Amino acid sequence: MQHIDCFELQIRNDLIELRSMSEWLHKACEKLTITDELARDLDACANEAVANIILYAYEDRESHPINMHLELKDSSLIFTIQDDGIAFDPFNSKATLSQSYDTIGDITIGGFGIKLIRSLANECSYCRPDNKNIISLSFYL
């Protein structure tokens, strides 16, 4: 039986699954009485992270599971994503979204996804036990 403060979802590595994931996240956040703003921050981060996995983590065309876990712990909302794709640490970069741009030429189009995650989540971490990528995002309540 699933504990009320903990939710799990498994999807396939197919972009069409992103909509199901978002619906699941919003329903879980509603049950956890998470604010709408935080739920939308989480949805934005999850979309960027999982889309990256689906698009870039696999070297074959086989179906792969992507597992997600959402829980409330110590005044934080913690979202974890696990996949069996190639090793990739999305946070191995200093990029943030704190800069602004004066001209259109200053903007490098691309890389916004990871930067958005780093800006919206309070903590981001990556590890790779047992040949699995695990991304963990924490949002302070």
Add this chain to the structure above:
Amino acid sequence: MEINCESLEGDIYKINLKGRMDIIGNADIDIKFSGMTALPRMFFIVDLSEVNFIASIGIRTLLLSTKAIHNRGGKIVILNPDIHVKKILLMAGIDMVLPIIDTLELAIAAMH
């Protein structure tokens, strides 16, 4: 996603987007958006009031057209985005090159 374009005074075009601008929704409108913002048109107001989510792929679509429009001396602004969409756009830091404006009157004034 849904997209349509209406012609306003002074050769200004208002592009109305509706729905979720994630990787799936963006695929619905990306090519149409590029076409609507192509030559010979120069001045654009992109109404995001009915877009309830934007992912980086959506920001990319907006910026690619913005670059092309700026390069030919045109103008483009964002009109009245949803509060969370606005938060994402501001975090991305693109408001200096793609102004975010709250009312249609001010958006039209920004074209001149």
